[in-house]
Amino acid sequence: MIEISYVDTLWVLIASSLVFIMHLGFATLESGFTRSKNTVSIIMKNLSTVIVGSLVFFIIGFSIAFSGDGALIGGVNLAFMNGITSAPWGDLALPSNVFFLFQMMFAATAATIVSGAVAERIKFTAYLVICALLVAFIYPTIAHWIWGGGWLAERGFLDFAGSTVVHSVGGWAALASAFVLGPRIGKFSHDGKPLAIAGHDIGLATIGLFLLWVGWFGFNAGSELAVNEMLGTIATTTYLSAVGGGFSALLLTWKRNGKPDTGMTMNGILAGLVAITAPCAFVTPLWAMLIGLVAGVIVVYAVDIIESRFKIDDPVGAISVHGINGLWGTLAVGLFASESGLLTTGSVSQLATQALGAGATFLLVFPLSLIIAYGIDKSMGLRVSETIELRGLDTTEFGADAYPEFVRE
Amino acid sequence: MIEISYVDTLWVLIASSLVFIMHLGFATLESGFTRSKNTVSIIMKNLSTVIVGSLVFFIIGFSIAFSGDGALIGGVNLAFMNGITSAPWGDLALPSNVFFLFQMMFAATAATIVSGAVAERIKFTAYLVICALLVAFIYPTIAHWIWGGGWLAERGFLDFAGSTVVHSVGGWAALASAFVLGPRIGKFSHDGKPLAIAGHDIGLATIGLFLLWVGWFGFNAGSELAVNEMLGTIATTTYLSAVGGGFSALLLTWKRNGKPDTGMTMNGILAGLVAITAPCAFVTPLWAMLIGLVAGVIVVYAVDIIESRFKIDDPVGAISVHGINGLWGTLAVGLFASESGLLTTGSVSQLATQALGAGATFLLVFPLSLIIAYGIDKSMGLRVSETIELRGLDTTEFGADAYPEFVRE
Amino acid sequence: MIEISYVDTLWVLIASSLVFIMHLGFATLESGFTRSKNTVSIIMKNLSTVIVGSLVFFIIGFSIAFSGDGALIGGVNLAFMNGITSAPWGDLALPSNVFFLFQMMFAATAATIVSGAVAERIKFTAYLVICALLVAFIYPTIAHWIWGGGWLAERGFLDFAGSTVVHSVGGWAALASAFVLGPRIGKFSHDGKPLAIAGHDIGLATIGLFLLWVGWFGFNAGSELAVNEMLGTIATTTYLSAVGGGFSALLLTWKRNGKPDTGMTMNGILAGLVAITAPCAFVTPLWAMLIGLVAGVIVVYAVDIIESRFKIDDPVGAISVHGINGLWGTLAVGLFASESGLLTTGSVSQLATQALGAGATFLLVFPLSLIIAYGIDKSMGLRVSETIELRGLDTTEFGADAYPEFVRE
Amino acid sequence: MKKIEAVIRPERLDHVKGALEEMGCLGMTVTEVRGRGSQGGIERQWRGRKYRVDLLPKIKLCIVIEEKQVKAVVDTILESAYTGEIGDGKIFISSVEQVIRVRTKEEEGSHNE
């Protein structure tokens, strides 16, 4: 049996904390980017993503992702943390329960991506169902394919920390849900032009942005699941890609609109982080910077196209940031990976595998999420009534105000 | 002499940072849960808890807790960090000053618990006195009993990270102080029914909740004071209990009120964290989940009963979260500890010891805190005047507004 | 070749994350301390400090600071991370890219200090230029002198974590920029008396304060660039000095004004942290406490004098906190360092060296920053128009409101 | 000149504003207020306890116009602010003696020049 490495144990525990704090990042970013009448609703969605997501992942999700050696899906024998002790996890010099903890933190982030895209109009109960299904079954299935020894792992598909497994999965589920939900009242003018619906607090969004950014060190470097020479590479590529994404999005929006734009700069940074998530361990710092620069450009156009062309309303840009840039990052492995990239080695096979894996993920997650969203819509109802939406979800669904004071009484 | 372990050193230093950030968690949670006219007051209480609490713990508190081998109280020879160097602390492979730092962070959290319960009506100077006495003498005494080799340690009382030492001590001091202070103006209707006094910012409270949650990894897993196979267990039980507490409080309030409730879900999560603090290293994940689920139920009823039956006004629920659930967690060790719990081994002796320790703690802390509160009341005054309370403590005691702008000038 | 230490690697990576989160600390502290009409502007400055600062440090700054062995300036051969791999950095058991990452986080903090002092009236483009020049050339030059093997390092100048390199550099650049900019409209009465211009959110400032405080563990203890017996000393002195600074500033303002003051208590804590940054590894806890206590007094008077005597408007107190207390901390090494301080060893030579280094730094940074500020003023313009300043920079320069809602629509 | 003060539901503001715009009534001053009327208040919860809020968020529109336009404006507001549920709001009409535009320093007789 492998001996536990204490330094690895410590790192993965700390990385779990860093990933965990991303939930606060999502909660504050999404709250800041939406209207105050829906703040309690956003926060309750984020809180229950953590609660319900963790619960179902504990019950069944982890087992589906990481037990057994099926090509398509894992088994049930690790359900309820059955057999997960402080003994090493497989070949890792890491206690199994530390591995479990890290994975549990990861799992819930996929669902939280959806919460941003469906904000300000989804029923709380409907969201709970989507979240539970996503974290219990859909995310674990893809995780099994890619990280759990499934068919994509077999084929050499590379997704270091989850551009596909976490971000694209969350992004495509967000796309499907936002599509079925339809846009918020007032999002499109009568002639179908997208209108801006400003959020309510840039400071809150800033807190979110920085917490997500710092959490990404845990997300990406933590995915090494050990402390070794790779950590510095991963952390540096991660950071530089974020810088690149912020830089190009800042400049591009400035050029397009005549003024620099805070929200889009934030989206650019996040796009850079999502894009580097798959290739962070495989590329050089310079390629990382390029991946980020491209991500920042992609996100600016993607946000626009998704609204203007596809008439899909995504209040925080989750589909563009996580879905599209998750895809970009996944392909970027095939382009720039030092040992297998098209531009670095001239070989196209890695890129093909990456495209296959990204495509397969889309083909599983998107239709399934559509079915779930439609199913909920037809049964319990997916969207709140017009009156509730206009009044805000906080007072209606939760009987609460995020800022309950009128007078400083 | 034991050799210093660098990985242990690193971990306890990081855990100290995590515990430290809990002070920001308390500051924001308490601010969000109270009215904006008292926000500066809350923040000043939290800031000075850290400042004054650390100062008195440095001067005398640490020595009382951890020097000498008296059954009831430590000595004074470690006052002012006298002799605390980077040499190992006792049997630990840890520099003494790192041990000291971690303990200093812990100590101030006990006082901070009080600050929530006495919010919106206590005099700043009165709070400073309570805080100083609590961190200089009361907390160190209990810490000595249980962690410093005192009589409860001798008897095998188990409180891994402080359900009793930190949380019940803070909770009972909060209970005594809130009792002597009396309720805020407007808390009870003319016929004595408790009324809700809404806070002012759910987003701020959310920041607090998540920071406390992540800080708890440092609090509980840091209390191992080393990196070893236990860390994964501790972190996992801690996390799952929080999930359990949030889940049951969410569902229970939903059922009782017809709508899910953000504030109580947060209280439920914190209750789960407090309850698992004593047993986190001794129980299995499943028991941890159960401890949390029960904690979430306890907190819902405790908050209600303390207000409705005992007419005590606790603006943030500190007594229920920390006092009552600290007690529950302490007893839970006696019920579920793998090696000595009643339900796991059939032996009742651990449970008896736990009850004894919890009872003794209450019997020391509660009367002493009552005496202190009454003493302050009779001498310098405990509570602000009615006018000050109505106008808010910020402008009156601090000459400041938390949100000084009227117009965005 | 030295073997990489995994525990050192891990620590410096985590310390980098802690230093990184200080950028959120600066953003929130500065936002809270200024008016809401300039919040987007503050946040954009902080975001682009990270983006642009990191970019230019990646391109050239790092190389200037840490390559070659020139007495005055480094070379260009490490530009674009050229040759920075996971091989050990010099004598350190640390991957070069981890060392690079840590230094990159540091570099941007110097620029961010300026952003507070020039808030509410500087042009965004002007700030970008100052930030880029500071992080690309000025900061790296001083870093080379002191940490990169330059002439001050040769002479035994001691600045453990950057009281001079980071804080004084930032502070003197802030002084020059604020001087050239001139005060905000309304800062001085017609007869030249300084008036208070209140900020807009104490809660936001509190978040900033605590994040900076916790980040300082990474800043100071991380500068050891290894895990060893020193960490506990560094962390403890750092913490105690902050406590001292907060304590004396709290009491002093309370005595001067009749009421305790939140903002100045925060400035006191930060002053304590800045002051201990140079001596943290060289002094005992008791001296650290004293250094902090003095820093808290210095900051109270410095803030007053800079406004009243020099008529310089520094909205957040950056010059006093970072500049003046950076100087105090640098001299404090010469006074209290266990092995070379005047009061501890009777020898004056260390103090003389410290004074020399601090003076030389001032003589480079201040005039250069003056020239830059004047140059910008004459060419592209340094300050926004009066109308823009009155309306706020957010709507004018960025076409955005930090709190875009009127009605909770 | 007459002053029309209309207290309406916040969520109807966009609609009312649009309707007024269509009929060419542009000038207005809007205030965020709280109001109580026959609508008895609503229930909220806070940390698990329910409570009544009797002052509900409303929007007050203030429109100063010539007398002859009053009826049209009032009708438009009545139409566009209406939901039929308690809490739809009230309109108060009073007299204004003088209206002066700061930019031109001229007195106005008509609000839409």
Next chain:
Amino acid sequence: MKKIEAVIRPERLDHVKGALEEMGCLGMTVTEVRGRGSQGGIERQWRGRKYRVDLLPKIKLCIVIEEKQVKAVVDTILESAYTGEIGDGKIFISSVEQVIRVRTKEEEGSHNE
């Protein structure tokens, strides 16, 4: 119909509201305002420096009622808003020509139907 506008201390709002409720006066519109009167302003401090704030937070109640009820309402406000210290506030009374309820589109003569 008459319009009573009362500027009072924020901390008296609950009390005034309660007193009006007892006498059956329910309808009102409340606005958060800042005011200056003979109360010269108050001192605050910011990062150690004192400064004067001359516009102090106040609450404006606006109550539109029939003429015959004016005295009773004004007396109730005078009573319940009173503390005796500078800054207690002022009451302004003016005329309203028409009151229309949006929900019913009917003109009102009496504010408590």
Next chain:
Amino acid sequence: MKKIEAVIRPERLDHVKGALEEMGCLGMTVTEVRGRGSQGGIERQWRGRKYRVDLLPKIKLCIVIEEKQVKAVVDTILESAYTGEIGDGKIFISSVEQVIRVRTKEEEGSHNE
């Protein structure tokens, strides 16, 4: 007594307040409002997309004074609130029948005692 309601630019408040202070006009009630006039609205951007805001932040001053002082006060406001750009604001003057001071419970004829 007359009521002067002046809607001005937020950034002119300090200036107007100062000017009124100099001429001895102290009493006033200030409200944060949003307004639309001939100023057609302004452009903002949000996450890269531009949008129009047509209700712009304004400040409403309300000053109740004796008739004979109206002209002086209005002139002062016209002067101090003026920038010459669209959006400078408007002044509305109407009648107030009664003014009562809460602290003294006495009716006032003059607002500056």
